[in-house]
Amino acid sequence: MxxxxxxxxxxxxxxxxxxxxxxxxxxxxxxxxxxxxxxxxxxxxxxxxxxxxxxxxxxxxxxxxxxxxxxxxxxxxxxxxxxxxxxxxxxxxxxxxGDLDLFVQSARAPLVAITGSNGKSTVTTLLGAMAEEAGLKVAIGGNLGTPMLDLLSDDSELYVLELSSFQLERCAGVNAEVATVLNVSEDHLDHHGSLLAYHQAKHRIFRGCRQALINRDDMLTHPLVPDSVRQWSFGLQAPGREAFGLRDEAGAVWLCFGDEKLIAADEIHLAGRHNLANALAALALGKAAGLEMASMLSALRKFKGLPHRCQHVADVDGVAYYNDSKGTNVGAAVASLRGLGDRFQVVLLAGGQAKGADLEPLVETLQEVGRAAVFFGESAPVLSEYLGEGLPSQCVSGMDEAVLAASRFAQSGDAVLLSPACASFDMFRNYEHRGECFVDAVGRLAQGRLQ
Missing domain, CATH: 3.40.50.720 (NAD(P)-binding Rossmann-like Domain)
Known part of the structure; x- marks a missing residue:
């Protein structure tokens, strides 16, 4: 050197x-x-x-x-x-x-920049798969996987980066071809100090962008950008012209661009309506970046989702078990609860380090779609107090005990969902370790070896 x-x-x-x-x-x-x-x-x-x-x-x-x-x-x-x-x-x-400033100064290919409180890893990975299916030399990373500076290459034709609020708050400008804030809910308030400061950090992603994608269902994602910036949108209701959304036709749900039906929801291997929103966001970003729709739909049909993100683990005694350990904030857990709540009554496993967030909205959603709850970690007493007598619940000290308690609450046709709404570090090395412990416990439950 x-x-x-x-x-x-x-x-x-x-x-x-x-x-x-x-x-x-x-x-x-x-x-x-x-x-x-x-x-x-x-x-x-x-x-x-x-x-x-x-x-x-x-x-x-x-x-x-x-x-x-x-x-x-x-x-x-x-x-x-x-x-x-x-x-x-x-x-x-x-x-x-920070590393983002150095990246922006050096990158020569267009950048799709993605942030949000929830779903950004799924959207980033899915959009990367779409670009690969379209035959582009795409580099995928940032806050997900490979550090962005290690991705820099003269061969890259497109960069797709997941960006965190921590990375964005110290960056002068991102200058993305397409930028999006997928959604905003309370997270990392222990770091940023307030929801306003967190929101402002997220919206730095729009600095210097040429196109922006907004979520019609979340006003906090709408940026203040010049009229010269083209804006696209996605949402879970029927879309207008030049927008992405859902339409119900003849008992089937379709992902659509305007009036055009693109793909039926039951062709997608992702659980929950929140993941339909993620799929719509990826399609919209790809459209803005110039990817061919046929290639994007082909990639979407093949995409199985990411580990620890509303991942179906097993069916045991008629009960579906889902690992959403990456649900480390209240907004993520609420989205997963609502997503599965369309099909199941849910037994929720939640708890950990709350990072200064208000946990009450989680309990309110749980009371709408839940059958019972199992709480663990530092926030268990607070969650239990919020829930009160609204639903059956139990506080436990470990994952094996949590899965066993959930199996006793659940009835055939229900779902057991690990979506903690909290960070993992009070009991586990990280969210991956937490999810792995859940998957292992469910496996032993299926074999009759969990006691």
């Missing part, structure tokens, strides 16, 4: 996957930098030392004023801009950037 000597002091703040990708990008472009992390042993430490043995690395708690003399900070998404040492640097006039 050969870095060009410079008086410019660049610091990558936060290691991990994003920090490593920033380091690789800066090194590849010959730009000198150092790295700081407030953890003694951050993720990716060994890999960093192997790749960049000569780069200065500062570990351990940040010190007051540590970054005030820097020229530019590349801040990893997990570090809040309200962190005192970061706020001090901002006050001192230090330029704040």
């Amino acid at each position: 050969s870095l060009i000597a410079s008086d410019t002091q660049r610091i990558v703040v936060g290691l991990g996957v994003t920090g490593l990708s920033c380091a690789r990008f800066l090194a590849k472009n010959g730009m000198s930098f150092s790295v700081a992390d407030n953890r003694e042993i951050p993720p990716g430490l060994d890999q960093f030392r192997q790749e960049f043995p000569d780069v200065t690395l500062s570990l351990g708690p940040f010190q007051a004023g540590q970054f005030d003399a820097a020229d530019e900070l590349y801040i990893s998404p997990g570090i809040s801009l309200r962190e005192p040492v970061i706020a001090s640097a901002i006050q001192a006039g230090v330029k704040i950037s």
Whole structure:
């Protein structure tokens, strides 16, 4: 590695996957930098030392004023801009950037940028599959899978990125060909401080975009953009001209573009009406990006969904079990409850770290479509108090106990849904681990080995 000597002091703040990708990008472009992390042993430490043995690395708690003399900070998404040492640097006039800024400066192919409180991973992955089906060389990642800087290539014909509010809040402009906020509900309030600040961070995705996609069912997704920005829309009601939506005809539900029927809902391998909204969003984004409709519909027919997102696990004694462990906020859990509530009475498994969110809307929806509830984790007492005597419920201490309790509440023809509405870190390594524990417990239940 050969870095060009410079008086410019660049610091990558936060290691991990994003920090490593920033380091690789800066090194590849010959730009000198150092790295700081407030953890003694951050993720990716060994890999960093192997790749960049000569780069200065500062570990351990940040010190007051540590970054005030820097020229530019590349801040990893997990570090809040309200962190005192970061706020001090901002006050001192230090330029704040992130991996998204570096990506925008370097990408040469069109970008479809996707954010939202829920569904963004499904829409990103599905749109990527549609572009591949259409024969494009597409790079898919961002907050999902491969870090965006590692995707940069002169061969790419299209980028499809999932972007988080954490990434967006420190980006000057995204300059996407097509940008969307799929939906907005309370999430990450412990990081952003308020729903307004969270909403504002999400809407930074529209900065510099040429086309925008809005959700007609969620006014919080509608951007303030110039008239020159073409706007598309999707929603779960009948669409108008040049819009995507659902139509009921002869007892069948169809995904439509205007008056044109595109595909019947029963041809799609995704559970719940919220996933019909995700499919409509992907079709709309692809249409805006110039993808052929036939290729998009072919990809949609093949798409089986993502693990831990309203994923059908098994049927046991006439009860369908669904793993929606990625439902880490109230809006996601409510969407899954309503989606399955069209077909089933639902026994809900929920709980964990609420991240400052109001859990009452979850309980209100549960009372509409639920048969019973099983609560676990830090938020279990709060959820139980909200539900009161409205439905049968039980608080448990582990996933095996939760699945066993749910199986006793459920009746043939019901669904058991793990959609926790909370983060997982009080009991599990991450949401994937939580979902895997659920799938394992359901498997043992089916074999008669869960006790």
